Amino acid sequence: MATLGDSLTINGMRLRNRIVLPPLTTNYGGPEGEVTEAILRFYRERARHVGLVIVEATAVRPDGRIVPGSLGLWEDGQIEGMSRLAASIRGAGAASVVQISHAGARCLPAGGEMQGASPSGFAFGPDITPITMSLAQISAMVSEFAVAAARAADAGFDGMEIHGAHFYLISQFLSPLTNKRDDRYGGEAEGRATFAVEVVRAVRERVGKGYPILFRINAVERVEGGQSVEDALGVSRILAGEGVDALDVSLVPMASWREVDGKRFLAPQSAFSEDEPAGAGVPLAAGIREAAGIPVIAVGKLGQGPVAARSIENSQVDMIAIGRQMIADPDCAGKILGGKNHEVVPCEECMTCFATIRAGKPMACKVNRDLPGGSGSSS
Numbered sequence: 001m002a003t004l005g006d007s008l009t010i011n012g013m014r015l016r017n018r019i020v021l022p023p024l025t026t027n028y029g030g031p032e033g034e035v036t037e038a039i040l041r042f043y044r045e046r047a048r049h050v051g052l053v054i055v056e057a058t059a060v061r062p063d064g065r066i067v068p069g070s071l072g073l074w075e076d077g078q079i080e081g082m083s084r085l086a087a088s089i090r091g092a093g094a095a096s097v098v099q100i101s102h103a104g105a106r107c108l109p110a111g112g113e114m115q116g117a118s119p120s121g122f123a124f125g126p127d128i129t130p131i132t133m134s135l136a137q138i139s140a141m142v143s144e145f146a147v148a149a150a151r152a153a154d155a156g157f158d159g160m161e162i163h164g165a166h167f168y169l170i171s172q173f174l175s176p177l178t179n180k181r182d183d184r185y186g187g188e189a190e191g192r193a194t195f196a197v198e199v200v201r202a203v204r205e206r207v208g209k210g211y212p213i214l215f216r217i218n219a220v221e222r223v224e225g226g227q228s229v230e231d232a233l234g235v236s237r238i239l240a241g242e243g244v245d246a247l248d249v250s251l252v253p254m255a256s257w258r259e260v261d262g263k264r265f266l267a268p269q270s271a272f273s274e275d276e277p278a279g280a281g282v283p284l285a286a287g288i289r290e291a292a293g294i295p296v297i298a299v300g301k302l303g304q305g306p307v308a309a310r311s312i313e314n315s316q317v318d319m320i321a322i323g324r325q326m327i328a329d330p331d332c333a334g335k336i337l338g339g340k341n342h343e344v345v346p347c348e349e350c351m352t353c354f355a356t357i358r359a360g361k362p363m364a365c366k367v368n369r370d371l372p373g374g375s376g377s378s379s
């Protein structure tokens with residue numbers, strides 16, 4: 001029987017235990033996507049006990065940023081800062097992975113040729129007019145993912161993760177809600193996965209066989225017309241067949257529509273609401289593991305109580321990720337591993353973390369005031 005404290009090796013990358021810090025956009029990066037002291041500190045403090053740190057969504061192009069302080073790997077000059085980050089995570093004993101991403105039509109309105117890149121012109125807000133990508137633009141974007149991945153490897157990260165979740169660019173291709181193309185990049189789930197597959201292949205070609213590639217996927221999109229569980233299972237099988245080493249299984253647990261000037265825009269969430277039980281994502285991740293036959297990470301309110309440990313012990317999933325609870329209490333993984341669950345300073349699920357970054361401010365937390373964004377209450 002595996003336990004949370006057991007090590008695990010993914011394509012040569014050794015994790016000292018099964019707890020993962022999932023990607024968390026902090027908005028602590030510099031204006032040119034650079035690593036700052038605040039970034040180094042945030043990750044250093046949270047790398048102390050976990051097995052794996054997945055660094056937040058890092059843009060493959062400047063027009064793919066989610067927030068003004070998103071990290072970047074769009075030019076060679078960014079490698080030096082990222083290598084300091086990777087070294088600092090490794091120095092704390094955790095394996096280091098960086099999530100590479102393009103926000104597509106959910107990007108920051110900061111300009112750029114691929115601002116608003118999207119499969120079929122689905123808009124997420126009034127500020128960004130989506131572009132329906134041409135075949136040449138798709139092909140160029142695939143290359144940009146691959147070049148950014150090579151920079152991640154050059155920076156010394158132990159592996160990389162492709163962001164295919166939460167309605168950012170790759171996820172927009174995967175979802176039937178946002179992909180209405182009638183060429184080979186659209187259609188049924190398999191066709192919609194073409195862009196993701198091309199990115200995985202191009203990345204693999206650049207980084208080589210022995211470099212771990214993780215892929216973050218939505219197990220389901222709980223919005224009318226969104227990706228179904230069945231589609232996600234099919235895509236997971238395809239990705240495993242393409243040599244993805246592990247799947248980081250997230251979801252869109254809810255989404256609302258907001259109206260601006262008579263137009264409706266989708267506002268998807270990436271975290272469970274307060275009324276969902278801890279571990280509601282575990283069965284979804286377990287299903288994907290069974291379908292794809294490769295290691296999976298489960299996520300969703302796993303930072304308190306025994307659900308995380310049980311999920312590993314019952315062999316449902318291979319790793320568990322703790323997001324908001326690790327923002328609120330950076331030592332939470334150490335406390336859980338040490339059998340001191342009662343000492344974890346609870347996350348109040350107030351969503352201040354999300355609210356601050358969405359407002360373009362440094363991430364703040366009501367519980368943990370020792371963050372660059374403070375408690376967020378002055379906002």
Ligand SMILES: Cc1cc2nc3c(=O)[nH]c(=O)nc-3n(C[C@H](O)[C@H](O)[C@H](O)COP(=O)(O)O)c2cc1C
Nearest residue numbers: 022023024025057270271300301322323324353354
């Ligand atoms: C402030 C914040 C920023 C996030 N940024 C990212 C991100 O950059 N990439 C990503 O894949 N998920 C991101 N997520 C989603 C988390 O990785 C995680 O899946 C989610 O918080 C659910 O886990 P939890 O219930 O343990 O918080 C973010 C979540 C929060 C709270």
